[in-house]
Every structure is written in structure tokens, then in C-alpha cells.
Amino acid sequence: MDNNDKASSNQIKDAVDILPEGIRKIVLGRLNEIVGYEPRIGIMGKTGSGKSSLCNAIFKGEECPVSDVGACTREVKEVRIRFGKRSIYLVDIPGVGESAERDSEYENLYSGLMPKLDLILWVIKGDDRVLAPDERFYKDVLIPAGGKSKTLFVLNQVDKIEPFREWDEQNSCPSPRQMKNIVEKKEYISQYLDFPEHPIIAVSANEGYNVTHLVEEMVRALPKYAQSAVTAQVKEEYKTKKVIEEAKDGFGDTVERVIDEIIDMAPISKPVATLAKAAKKIVVEGIKKVWDFFFG
Ligand SMILES: Nc1nc2c(ncn2[C@@H]2O[C@H](COP(=O)(O)OP(=O)(O)OP(=O)(O)O)[C@@H](O)[C@H]2O)c(=O)[nH]1
Numbered sequence: 001m002d003n004n005d006k007a008s009s010n011q012i013k014d015a016v017d018i019l020p021e022g023i024r025k026i027v028l029g030r031l032n033e034i035v036g037y038e039p040r041i042g043i044m045g046k047t048g049s050g051k052s053s054l055c056n057a058i059f060k061g062e063e064c065p066v067s068d069v070g071a072c073t074r075e076v077k078e079v080r081i082r083f084g085k086r087s088i089y090l091v092d093i094p095g096v097g098e099s100a101e102r103d104s105e106y107e108n109l110y111s112g113l114m115p116k117l118d119l120i121l122w123v124i125k126g127d128d129r130v131l132a133p134d135e136r137f138y139k140d141v142l143i144p145a146g147g148k149s150k151t152l153f154v155l156n157q158v159d160k161i162e163p164f165r166e167w168d169e170q171n172s173c174p175s176p177r178q179m180k181n182i183v184e185k186k187e188y189i190s191q192y193l194d195f196p197e198h199p200i201i202a203v204s205a206n207e208g209y210n211v212t213h214l215v216e217e218m219v220r221a222l223p224k225y226a227q228s229a230v231t232a233q234v235k236e237e238y239k240t241k242k243v244i245e246e247a248k249d250g251f252g253d254t255v256e257r258v259i260d261e262i263i264d265m266a267p268i269s270k271p272v273a274t275l276a277k278a279a280k281k282i283v284v285e286g287i288k289k290v291w292d293f294f295f296g
């Protein structure tokens with residue numbers, strides 16, 4: 001432990017000090033789990049859509065060696081990205097664009113994988129006109145595996161959308177005519193896919209266009225307990241006020257829910273439980289104050 005670690009762990013200890021002794025240790029243990037959570041994000045999309053480029057654009061940190069997950073013929077590649085002491089896992093999910101035989105091995109692979117993923121980024125190339133493979137895979141495999149609410153569609157490479165010569169190099173953004181076509185394309189895809197749960201976000205990974213907006217939508221779409229750990233891994237320029245506030249609130253809510261759970265489960269007397277409930281808000285506020293230490 002370095003001094004920073006010590007300072008922050010002391011601040012956590014101080015924050016839970018107000019809780020009755022009977023549950024303090026359990027709360028502390030769960031807090032450490034929440035703070036150390038390692039998120040897992042699935043990346044889907046046809047080859048060449050820009051999956052790797054997009055991940056490189058969003059996340060900081062060093063890529064660690066690729067490992068193969070699951071003993072399946074269709075391999076799922078997982079990359080661990082590390083920044084400082086934190087890690088995030090990016091899971092390269094194959095299948096889109098392959099002939100989608102719906103054999104049981106395939107279904108097992110996806111339904112086994114789905115609960116482990118906090119979010120799925122599904123990348124579609126801006127000028128791709130053949131959406132049928134994406135649609136089929138989304139509807140036949142991903143939705144049945146329980147992935148609908150986790151899937152965020154990303155329209156990438158919008159710098160290539162017609163009239164592509166009009167791309168505003170200076171400001172790294174689409175021309176008005178390109179913008180009109182981008183909006184139409186998003187609407188078309190949205191309808192084609194029966195209106196996904198989250199808005200489709202148009203970006204250019206190479207030009208850095210609209211990645212800020214994408215990161216904001218990612219954090220919003222993530223489960224609360226994963227928001228902060230993902231925020232910690234995105235490049236500094238994408239840690240906007242909005243992103244940090246959303247993540248901090250999600251963190252506070254998670255801590256509050258966990259304390260509630262512990263109060264309900266722990267073998268403590270009614271008066272002690274009442275005391276703990278009264279102290280909960282103060283603990284949450286105290287913990288939120290050290291958010292920067294862990295995730296900033
Ligand atoms: N113009 C433009 N090119 C892009 C953009 N994003 C990616 N590309 C290019 O598209 C090509 C494919 O990008 P990758 O990131 O390798 O695509 P991928 O989806 O990871 O491909 P696979 O790993 O083969 O499945 C590369 O030449 C990228 O430079 C973008 O936003 N704009």
C-alpha cells in the first residue's frame with residue numbers, strides 16, 4: 001500500500017465508523033468489492049466495422065495479452081486492459097456476419113456469456129448497406145440470450161457518409177448534408193432493428209467525432225455498480241462532468257443498496273438496525289467524497 005491507498009482506505013474506515021459495530025466489517029468488505037469491480041464489455045460487429053479502433057479511441061491503459069475464454073469452437077477473445085491498478089475486460093464476440101446456424105452450442109455460448117457482460121457495444125459501419133446479418137444475429141441470438149437491454153449500437157466511420165468529401169476536417173465533424181444523412185441512417189437502423197433500448201450513437205473513431213457523447217451514453221446504459229469502474233478506464237478527455245456525476249450517483253446508490261441488504265440480512269436487533277438505517281445516508285455521503293481517490 002502506498003500513502004494514497006492508506007489515506008483512502010482510512011477514509012472508508014472513517015466513513016463506516018458511524019455504523020453499528022455488528023455490521024461494520026461486512027459493509028467494509030462489500031465496499032472493497034464494489035471499489036475493485038472489474039467491468040466486462042462485449043464488442044460486436046462485422047469485421048472491419050472499427051471495433052478495435054473504437055476501443056482504442058475510448059479507453060486508456062495498456063492492452064494485456066489475449067486469452068481465449070470458453071471451450072467452444074467459436075472462440076471468444078478477451079482482452080484485459082490495465083491502467084494503474086484497475087482493469088477492464090473487453091470481450092470480442094464473434095458471430096455477426098457468419099452464417100448463423102442456430103445450433104445449441106452457439107446458443108449456449110451466448111446465454112453463458114451474457115450474464116457476465118455489463119454492456120455490449122455493437123459497431124456498425126456508417127456506409128454499410130447490408131444490415132441483414134446484424135439484424136438476424138441481434139434478433140435470433142442476442143435478444144433470446146437476454147442481451148437487449150445491454151446493447152448499445154454505434155454507427156461508426158460516419159466521416160465516410162455521403163457526401164464524404166464534405167467532412168469538416170478542421171472541426172472534425174460532419175457537414176450539414178452529411179449530418180442529415182447520418183440522422184436518416186440512424187432512424188433507418190433503429191426501425192430495422194425494431195427500436196433498440198438505447199439510442200444509436202453516430203461516431204467516427206478515427207476522427208474522434210462524438211466519442212464524448214458515446215461515453216456518456218455508455219455510462220448511462222451500464223448497471224450502476226459498473227459505472228464508476230468503467231469511467232475510471234476512459235480517456236481523461238471523456239470524463240466529462242456529466243459522466244462523473246452519473247457514475248458518482250450510481251456508486252452512491254450501489255453503496256446504499258448494499259448497506260440496506262446487509263441490515264436486512266445481518267443478525268442484529270431492531271434498535272441496532274434502526275440505528276444503522278439512520279446512519280446510512282451519512283455513510284453514503286462520506287464514501288462519495290472519496291470517489292476521486294478510486295475512480296478519478
Ligand atoms: N475513415 C474511418 N476509418 C475507420 C474508422 N474506424 C475504423 N476505421 C478503419 O477501418 C479499418 C478497420 O478497423 P478495425 O478497428 O480494425 O476494425 P475491427 O472491427 O476491429 O475489425 P476486425 O478486428 O477484423 O473484426 C481500419 O483501417 C481502420 O483504420 C473511422 O471512424 N473512420
Ligand SMILES: [Mg+2]
Pocket residue numbers: 051052053
Ligand atoms: Mg479488431
